[in-house]
Amino acid sequence: MNFEERIRCNIIKNKVMSAEEAALLIKDGMTIGTSGFVTGGPKAVPLAIAERYKNEKIKLNLYTGAIVGDELDGAFAREGLVNKRIPYQTNKDMRNAINNGSVKFIDMHLSHMPQQIRYGFLGKIDIAIIEATAITEDGGIIPTMSVGNSPTFVNMADKVIVEINTSQPIELEGMHDIYEPKDPPYREPIPISKVSDRIGVPYIPCNPDKIAAVVFSDMKDTTLQLTSINETSKKISDYLIDFLQTEIKHGRLPKTFLPLQSGIGNVANAVLGGFIELKYNNLNLYSEVIQDAVLDLIDADKVEKVSGTALTLSEEGLKRFYTNINKYKEKIILRPQEISNNPEIIRRLGVISINTAIEVDIYGNVNSTHILGTKMMNGIGGSADFTRNAYISIFATPSTAKDDNISCIVPMVSHVDHTEHDVMVVVTEQGLADLRGLSPKERAIAIIKNCAHPDYKDVLMEYYERAIKKHGAVQTPNLLDEAFLWHTRYSNTGSMKI
Amino acid sequence: MNFEERIRCNIIKNKVMSAEEAALLIKDGMTIGTSGFVTGGPKAVPLAIAERYKNEKIKLNLYTGAIVGDELDGAFAREGLVNKRIPYQTNKDMRNAINNGSVKFIDMHLSHMPQQIRYGFLGKIDIAIIEATAITEDGGIIPTMSVGNSPTFVNMADKVIVEINTSQPIELEGMHDIYEPKDPPYREPIPISKVSDRIGVPYIPCNPDKIAAVVFSDMKDTTLQLTSINETSKKISDYLIDFLQTEIKHGRLPKTFLPLQSGIGNVANAVLGGFIELKYNNLNLYSEVIQDAVLDLIDADKVEKVSGTALTLSEEGLKRFYTNINKYKEKIILRPQEISNNPEIIRRLGVISINTAIEVDIYGNVNSTHILGTKMMNGIGGSADFTRNAYISIFATPSTAKDDNISCIVPMVSHVDHTEHDVMVVVTEQGLADLRGLSPKERAIAIIKNCAHPDYKDVLMEYYERAIKKHGAVQTPNLLDEAFLWHTRYSNTGSMKI
Numbered sequence: 001m002n003f004e005e006r007i008r009c010n011i012i013k014n015k016v017m018s019a020e021e022a023a024l025l026i027k028d029g030m031t032i033g034t035s036g037f038v039t040g041g042p043k044a045v046p047l048a049i050a051e052r053y054k055n056e057k058i059k060l061n062l063y064t065g066a067i068v069g070d071e072l073d074g075a076f077a078r079e080g081l082v083n084k085r086i087p088y089q090t091n092k093d094m095r096n097a098i099n100n101g102s103v104k105f106i107d108m109h110l111s112h113m114p115q116q117i118r119y120g121f122l123g124k125i126d127i128a129i130i131e132a133t134a135i136t137e138d139g140g141i142i143p144t145m146s147v148g149n150s151p152t153f154v155n156m157a158d159k160v161i162v163e164i165n166t167s168q169p170i171e172l173e174g175m176h177d178i179y180e181p182k183d184p185p186y187r188e189p190i191p192i193s194k195v196s197d198r199i200g201v202p203y204i205p206c207n208p209d210k211i212a213a214v215v216f217s218d219m220k221d222t223t224l225q226l227t228s229i230n231e232t233s234k235k236i237s238d239y240l241i242d243f244l245q246t247e248i249k250h251g252r253l254p255k256t257f258l259p260l261q262s263g264i265g266n267v268a269n270a271v272l273g274g275f276i277e278l279k280y281n282n283l284n285l286y287s288e289v290i291q292d293a294v295l296d297l298i299d300a301d302k303v304e305k306v307s308g309t310a311l312t313l314s315e316e317g318l319k320r321f322y323t324n325i326n327k328y329k330e331k332i333i334l335r336p337q338e339i340s341n342n343p344e345i346i347r348r349l350g351v352i353s354i355n356t357a358i359e360v361d362i363y364g365n366v367n368s369t370h371i372l373g374t375k376m377m378n379g380i381g382g383s384a385d386f387t388r389n390a391y392i393s394i395f396a397t398p399s400t401a402k403d404d405n406i407s408c409i410v411p412m413v414s415h416v417d418h419t420e421h422d423v424m425v426v427v428t429e430q431g432l433a434d435l436r437g438l439s440p441k442e443r444a445i446a447i448i449k450n451c452a453h454p455d456y457k458d459v460l461m462e463y464y465e466r467a468i469k470k471h472g473a474v475q476t477p478n479l480l481d482e483a484f485l486w487h488t489r490y491s492n493t494g495s496m497k498i
Numbered sequence: 499m500n501f502e503e504r505i506r507c508n509i510i511k512n513k514v515m516s517a518e519e520a521a522l523l524i525k526d527g528m529t530i531g532t533s534g535f536v537t538g539g540p541k542a543v544p545l546a547i548a549e550r551y552k553n554e555k556i557k558l559n560l561y562t563g564a565i566v567g568d569e570l571d572g573a574f575a576r577e578g579l580v581n582k583r584i585p586y587q588t589n590k591d592m593r594n595a596i597n598n599g600s601v602k603f604i605d606m607h608l609s610h611m612p613q614q615i616r617y618g619f620l621g622k623i624d625i626a627i628i629e630a631t632a633i634t635e636d637g638g639i640i641p642t643m644s645v646g647n648s649p650t651f652v653n654m655a656d657k658v659i660v661e662i663n664t665s666q667p668i669e670l671e672g673m674h675d676i677y678e679p680k681d682p683p684y685r686e687p688i689p690i691s692k693v694s695d696r697i698g699v700p701y702i703p704c705n706p707d708k709i710a711a712v713v714f715s716d717m718k719d720t721t722l723q724l725t726s727i728n729e730t731s732k733k734i735s736d737y738l739i740d741f742l743q744t745e746i747k748h749g750r751l752p753k754t755f756l757p758l759q760s761g762i763g764n765v766a767n768a769v770l771g772g773f774i775e776l777k778y779n780n781l782n783l784y785s786e787v788i789q790d791a792v793l794d795l796i797d798a799d800k801v802e803k804v805s806g807t808a809l810t811l812s813e814e815g816l817k818r819f820y821t822n823i824n825k826y827k828e829k830i831i832l833r834p835q836e837i838s839n840n841p842e843i844i845r846r847l848g849v850i851s852i853n854t855a856i857e858v859d860i861y862g863n864v865n866s867t868h869i870l871g872t873k874m875m876n877g878i879g880g881s882a883d884f885t886r887n888a889y890i891s892i893f894a895t896p897s898t899a900k901d902d903n904i905s906c907i908v909p910m911v912s913h914v915d916h917t918e919h920d921v922m923v924v925v926t927e928q929g930l931a932d933l934r935g936l937s938p939k940e941r942a943i944a945i946i947k948n949c950a951h952p953d954y955k956d957v958l959m960e961y962y963e964r965a966i967k968k969h970g971a972v973q974t975p976n977l978l979d980e981a982f983l984w985h986t987r988y989s990n991t992g993s994m995k996i
Contacts, residue, residue, distance in 0.1 A: 101939070187846045189691070348682070437582075
């Protein structure tokens with residue numbers, strides 16, 4: 001490790017200390033803003049904080065980009081250190097703490113968070129803890145594998161702890177593009193008109209006086225486990241690609257294609273992977289996370305440019321990335337989540353969004369967050385930032401879950417994260433429903449017919465028909481007294497089936 | 499009437515005909531796009547179409563800006579001429595036709611519609627029917643009291659029928675600012691950084707060859723009936739103004755204030771009227787509709803600039819407007835609804851949005867469209883364009899309706915138009931709940947305590963507590979099997995009360 005290369009700013013060289021020493025900067029009641037968007041969260045410092053305060057049970061507000069590792073969410077949750085948690089999580093212990101009421105979780109649109117912090121709506125940020133590749137001559141912080149909310153946390157925090165991760169290659173420098181919009185009434189147009197546009201600087205600007213501690217670590221990010229593409233994902237991907245090609249044929253989508261966004265997880269990765277079969281050689285991605293399938297597309301020379309806020313690769317993907325880092329770096333721009341998820345840019349570029357759902361109802365409302373209408377799964381993340389502003393908004397889900405005991409197509413979703421006004425296409429392994437320009441009753445027929453699993457198709461149609469029998473052909477026929485009968489049945493019997 | 503002043507383009511002077519003759523251009527199965535956003539819709543031509551085809555029962559798709567007059571929605575609905583209707587309506591006969599299934603109604607975000615038309619998602623526009631003040635030398639159409647979707651209808655239609663309304667003063671010319679964004683991948687930033695920025699031309703560009711007919715009419719718009727400000731509206735307005743002033747005091751809102759948006763109707767008008775008591779003399783409005791209260795604010799010299807897509811004045815307001823048209827014109831810009839409601843601009847300017855709700859639930863979800871989860875009221879309109887992108891998003895509603903037999907605060911809304919992720923403030927005549935940075939359980943307490951009517955407060959709290967008893971303190975405690983019990987009770991007994 002070349003120390004001079006990792007800390008280039010002389011006046012902070014004497015701020016290097018152990019994680020245990022840095023942890024002492026944390027006090028009860030503080031709000032901590034950390035780097036981390038699946039990857040790139042701090043690790044050594046959080047572990048030291050959890051260890052230091054485990055018996056004192058201090059309470060902290062924990063704000064991040066999105067998902068952070070078990071060293072942070074897990075360790076903090078297990079020691080009961082968290083009062084408020086914003087904006088997204090997937091950690092088992094954190095999720096349990098949220099659903100037993102010990103942690104207050106605010107489930108926010110990812111693009112909303114940084115501006116609401118600057119506006120003062122989420123309180124003061126006391127300390128930012130940011131994983132870095134290196135620190136520049138002027139105190140600028142070069143992020144690692146994600147950007148997330150780090151620029152805003154650094155900007156707004158009283159003090160900054162930088163965790164330099166020496167397991168991350170110095171070649172990451174130059175991949176990031178950091179730009180923070182001004183606040184109203186002084187905000188100007190964000191000058192991105194092409195995915196490839198760079199508008200900022202390759203580091204997070206930071207007054208070196210604010211850097212209170214620099215900690216060295218070499219802990220690796222937990223990588224995502226990608227399962228091999230299964231039949232369900234493959235079918236979804238095939239339906240989707242067929243649909244998009246038909247759109248081009250009918251002139252409803254430019255022949256040059258438009259930038260893609262694809263959510264996190266195996267289904268999304270598989271869907272994106274399917275694009276390798278297309279004849280397009282200049283795909284652009286304007287997305288949130290960049291998964292393994294993107295490396296495949298780059299390797300197949302199908303990609304012009306990829307913009308996201310985080311690289312979220314599997315163990316194997318990470319190895320590929322490091323081996324050919326300069327080749328991939330040329331194609332990839334990592335931006336703050338305020339920019340990667342910005343409605344202004346998403347609508348301007350005409351992004352095609354592909355996100356997954358927990359359940360979809362027959363009228364096209366989508367639940368992305370709540371199990372049986374009550375328990376938090378992960379959060380809405382950036383799905384709505386993209387969906388509402390997409391050129392075409394797509395939701396993909398298997399038609400069933402838990403050995404067909406759950407139908408992902410239901411009479412009424414038990415929680416609404418995306419309204420009927422926002423969802424253009426629903427696709428399952430059964431087929432695809434194109435909802436554009438359809439009234440609710442037309443949508444119901446399309447979704448039941450094309451997307452529902454055979455085990456549930458007739459029962460859904462029967463619900464719809466009985467609702468019309470009761471209320472007449474109103475705008476949205478529903479039976480309010482049995483809208484959630486499937487959910488309560490599942491709670492009681494372990495299956496939505498009668 | 500000065501004919502030369504109203505039609506300045508020589509080659510279309512011979513296209514002047516009667517409404518009855520123009521009506522013959524309409525054929526079965528056509529899609530018609532008309533001007534009209536509360537005001538400014540065509541009147542003579544639609545009446546002639548309804549009369550001409552009343553016995554033939556042809557079917558047309560009717561696309562408008564938003565609300566249109568009874569001459570269009572009412573006449574067409576009564577004669578059964580409508581197949582598909584997009585995107586918003588308030589006409590009694592049209593609403594009945596929608597809720598008996600004879601009209602397919604697509605309830606869309608108003609900012610989505612023009613781009614979806616250009617993208618080809620809503621089919622081809624055969625004929626545009628546009629009310630105009632005059633036609634310029636090059637065929638440019640000068641709108642009347644609203645802009646709505648007219649630029650896109652004119653752009654995309656095969657033929658255009660212009661209905662020149664001579665009851666509208668020629669002085670309207672110069673008030674409009676017409677700009678249509680390019681489509682992806684060629685769209686550029688929309689260059690509005692201040693409410694006062696003009697970015698287009700004062701007429702709708704139109705190839706004169708496309709103008710198939712010019713019809714003269716002098717029919718007046720149906721004006722809105724504004725009731726005098728009642729105690730409920732006054733209290734809501736007082737709570738809101740107090741809240742906004744406190745925000746300024748705490749530095750969470752700039753001292754110079756930010757642009758306001760206020761929805762349509764009496765409550766919204768009353769709330770806006772309350773701003774006359776503030777000491778600010780440079781208010782800006784970046785809104786959809788411009789109601790009477792805005793004239794009051796202009797007269798009191800409180801306003802810097804007002805931008806909207808429609809002037810929607812009462813009979814009395816309209817008289818005031820005409821009497822001092824040049825004074826008001828200086829302050830007002832009318833834009834296409836794609837621009838007035840554009841997320842990019844709303845977020846950039848930091849608009850404070852104030853919209854009304856049919857019902858709000860204890861977790862902050864809002865129903866803006868459906869009565870008892872099934873029947874269409876009016877539509878979502880632009881409320882979500884503003885809400886999702888607002889600096890502060892506010893929903894105002896009386897705490898009860900129908901002589902307190904309906905609680906507008908319910909355990910679970912029967913239809914979701916604005917999700918918990920989007921709603922920052924709820925205000926009723928009982929008080930105001932500031933939901934920013936609150937978890938769902940904190941929100942429930944705030945809404946029940948501050949906003950619910952005394953008749954329903956205890957029952958709401960009891961629902962919330964029983965949900966926790968059943969599921970534990972999960973993220974969002976709900977009782978799915980009785981979430982809509984209040985709604986079904988109202989259906990059965992005429993009251994939500996036990």
